[in-house]
Structure formats: C-alpha cells, structure tokens
Amino acid sequence: MSNDKHWGGMQVDLDVDGAQVAGLPRFQQAVFQGRRLRQFAIGLGALAATGWLLAFFVGLFAPQSLWPALLVNQSACLLVLVAGLQSAWWVTQWRARALNPVVQVVVADEVVAPVGWYERLLDRLSQRWLRMLVQIGAPTLWLAGWSLLTLLSIEQVWNLALPPAALGLSASVGAALSLLLAFGLLVLERQLAQENVAQWPEAASLAQLTRVAIICLVLSALCLLLGGETSVWPVRLAVLIGLLPGLVAAELLLRALLSLFSPQREQLEPALLARSFVADMLRWPPQPLLALQHELHNRFGIDLRQIWAFTYMRRAFLPVLMVVAIVGWSLTGIHEIPMQGRGIYERFGKPVEVFGPGLHAGLPWPLGRVLSVENGVVHELATSVGDTPAPVVAEPAEGPAPAIANRLWDASHVNDKSQVIASSRADKQSFQIVNMDVRFVYRIGLSDQAALAATYNSADVPTLIRSTASRILVHDFASRTLDGLLGEDRVGLAEEIGRAVQADLQKLDSGVEILATVVEAIHPPAGAANAYHGVQAAQIGAQALISRERGAAAESTNQAQLQASIARDQATASAREINATAQAADLRFSAEQKAYASAGQAFVLEQYFSQLSQGLANARLLVLDHRLGGSSNAPTIDLRTFTLPADLAPARKTAQPGAAN
16 A cells, blocks of 8 residues: 555555455445445436526526526536536546456457558547547546536626516525525535545545535525515626636646646556545635645645744744734825825814825824815816716717717707796797706815815715706796897806806805806707797898898999999099190190291291101102202112112021031
8 A cells, every 4th residue: 555645544556455455444335435426426417407408498588687697507516516426436436346356358359450541540540549538537538528518607607797687486486496405415515524534535525515516506595585676786696606616617627637647557546536625615714724735735745734934834824914914004094195186184083184195194094094085177067967978989080070069959969958048929928948058167176175175065066066057047047038048148158157156156165166167059949949940040031131132232322433433533534634735735836936936937947847757757758859969960869768689598508618518
C-alpha cells in the first residue's frame, strides 16, 4: 500500500497489495455502494431531464417568465450532483473489479488487413483515437461532458432583466415540490455525512455536492413563495441561483482537464475526480484556509502545518485583520472633493462646514460624513417633460437636424407645456390654450449658504423649479392673449419670467440661481394649428395686397415725377443753348465791326478768302497761275496736289550676297 492523500488512509496498488484488498471495508462495500450510486444518479438525472423539458415548453409560450430560469437552475444543481455520483461510481466499479477480478477470455479473431491506402488510413486513425480515448479515460470524459452541459444550460437562461409577474397557484405547487425534493436530498446528505471514511471515502465529498443541490432548491422555493408583481428581487435571485452550480461545474471541468496531465495506472486505486473546493466551503462555520490546507495536502502532499511561517500567519491573522480594519475605518474620515463639487461636512449629524475641492479630514464614518454638492455645474430644465424621456444622443454636424429642432405647429412636442390664456370674441370673454417650451438654465449658488439651503431645504431641486415655474407661468399668462403673446418680444418675456421664478425661489430659500430663461417656442395646440394657420394666412394676404397697391401707387407717382423732371430739364437746356448762341453771334458781330473799322478793305478780303476756303475745302481743284513762272511766263502745274504713281505689285526680294540658290 501507498499513502493516500485523498482520504487519509492507504491507497491500494494491486501490483503490491493485490491479495490484501479483500480485508478492506471499502472494497467489501463496493458493489453495494455502486448499486446505490447508480440508482441515485438515474433518479436525479430523470428529474433534471424533466426540469429541462418543462423549462423548454414554458419558454416557448412565456419566454419572459420566471419558470425557465428557475427550472434550468434546479436541473443544473441536480446535474452537478449526478456528475459527482457517477464519478464515485467509477471508483466503486474499480474496487469491485479489484475484489472479484474477471478473467478475460482472449478470443483470437482473424484480423483482415485493409487492402487500400484509404482503408489503412481510416484504420490507423480509428486505432489512434481509441488509444487516446482509453488513455483519457471514461470518468474524465463523462465529468467534462456533464460540466459543459451544466454551464451551457445556465448560460441559456441567464437574464437579469426579467420582469416580475404574478405566479399564482403554480408557485405554491412548485415551492412544495422543491422543498420535498430538498428534504429527500437532506436525508441523503445526512446518510453520506455519517458514513465511515474507511468504508466509503468519497461519501464526504458527495455530501458537500448534495448541499449544493439542497441550497439551490431551498432558494428556488423562497423565490416562488415570495414572488409577486411588484417584487423584483425574487426574480433576480432565481437567476443568480445558477451561480453556485455554475462555479461548481466550472471547477469540475477544470479538474477534468488537469487530470489529463496526471499519470494513470490501471493497477493503482483511482481517486474521486468530482471533488469541489467550492462545495467544501458550504459548511458552518466556513473554513476556507482549512479546506485549502486539506486540498494541498491531499493533492500535492504539502502539509502547511509543518511550515513555521504559515503557522505564524495563522496566529497573526486575526490581530493583523483587526489592525487593518481599524486603519481602514479611520481612513473613512478622509474625503476627496472633486473640482466640480463641494462637500457639506456633518459631525454627529450636524452640518459644521462646507468643504471646497481637495482632500479633507474629519471623523470616520458614521461619526462624520460628507454630503456631495455641485460647485458651479450648470443644468438645463424644461418645464414639461415626457413620461419616458429619450436619452440624449449627440447629433452629427453634417447630419439632419435633431428632433428637438422641429418647431412646426402641426405636431406635438415632448417638451411643450399647455397654458391657458385670455381670449376675446366680439364682446365676450373666453380663454384659449397655447403650447410653449420654456427652459431654465440654473445652478446651485456658489456661496456656502446656498449649498446648505439646496441640500437641506430642497429634497428635489428640479421638481421644485418645475413646480415654481408652472405656477408663475399660469399666473403670468392668464392675462395675455394669443395675438399679443405671439407678437411679444421673447427676450423680454423670458427675462420677466426668469425674474419672477428667481424671486419665488429666493423666498423659499432654495439656494438655486436662475442663470437664463429661454422661450424656445410658443404656438397654438396641434389641433388648432390649421385653423390658426388660415387666420394668419388671410391676415398675411391682406397685408400683402395693401403693400402691393401701395407699391403700385408709389411707382406711378415716381414715374410721373420722373417725366416732369425730364421735360423741365430739356426745356431749361434748350433755352440755355439758344441764349448762348445769340450771345456768341452778338460777340462775333461786335468783333467783326471792330476789325473792319481798323483794317478796312483787308478785313473784307480776308473774310472773302476765309469763306472761299471753307466753301472749297472739299473740292478737287487745279490752279493755274501765269505769275508762277517768272519772266518766261511758261505754264506751270502744281504737282503737290497729285499723288505719286505706285506699283501695286510686291517688290522683289533682293538676293543676299553669298546666299545659296
């Protein structure tokens, strides 16, 4: 025999202790234990399959119901227990075979060698796969399969957004069945816990896995009994129940994968593979360090009790933990205030100081605490909002305009608030309804007194501003008419509303500062928009017709004035020209008289020649004068008036000396 770290006894090696196994209690009880494990595994497996089937049909007709998640989680916890029972069954089967070995009769079969290369390849691959599966072992494959199935089933029903709903009589029936099954598993757990380690070493680990199923079933019953239309936590708990079997299944899957790297001997007694550290924690009081110590000792042979350092750490754990807790509690008195915030420091529940941005020290919690207050953060508040306001989405710069920019009168807007205003028809007084979008830009005052007032005098600052603004708007618009309201300056109207709201908030000592009031839109209700459009269209048409006629009259007047001005200017110019011509003739006549008086006949001859030159300016004359020839008196022709003869043919180019022809 060899030391067995699994159950603290001796692990049997058939090559060494083959004849001594008949005297060991666990080998003597192996057949009986295997039969019990098989019966329990088949029964619990059938219950798990039934739960999955019910969850499938319920999910088809009511996917948002509590039942699919609850049934699948219950089946998952049962499946984890089935995996543990089957893993223990493999161990009992080995012991039964070791106690009563079966003589294998070797039958010599005639082996037909494959003929083709394809058949030889398939035969070689099949043999290699079979050897690999035999080397891995059936217990490892089954445990990994059960664990994967458990994890996948939990993942399929994981939904923390399930709505609460009334379950009715079926909840009571389901809770009763869950408690009944939990009671049966509790009886099984007590039997396994009371088993002697020498007779059944795996009973303690199976008892811990049974506790996993019991806890899941009890929590499921509580969810069914306490669930209702207004209770959200039972629905969330029903989904979160799957965490416990999921963690156990993940650990079993990891153990199955790690077992591939452990050497396996057919003659060495196998250890239970489906042991769970998470399941071992389900004891009172919880002893995680002790469970870890046993795990290291059983798996790797490391005994932490023999290490002085770990012994000292175990003794000093509680004092060190207490010191760390005291230091951590003391650090709760140090507060960090961000740049955009302030803090009101309360000492024993009484506000004593307003902290600015930075680090501040005070009494630890709960003796002293700091309430956060905004520091200059600006908010925008609409007087009316929808029931389910949509989240603010940043619109692209090049994309279409956002929906809030739609100010058409024929559509209702989410931020519009209806107001009653005065109306007059002939000599009767009535009222009208208008829709408007008024927004307030506000912040908490920057003074310490404003911060205290906003924190202690107002439970909900936006609601206070909205209610105050609604009262101011009702009072202010009660005396206004639609035409006057639509034609009034919005900037002045917004300033008037803002001053009134700020005055009321100061009376209430709210600590709120109104920075700006913006009137986004004022228009009639959507139902009356078409009628008011008609009235406005008629008014605009009449004003356009009046403006058109006034323009035509002004155009005619200006045209007449232009024609009269042109005629007057032309007459003035003609009179001026005639007067100037007469004055020029008079001056010329006076000058000629003076010239004749001084020159006499020469002036007359000169005038004669001048007039003759003007008259003959365009005539072609040939003048012959007998006085031009001198004493010979030969006839002479004045050639200056004749043009030279010109050859119209182009001149020939002269050859350059030395040029090659």
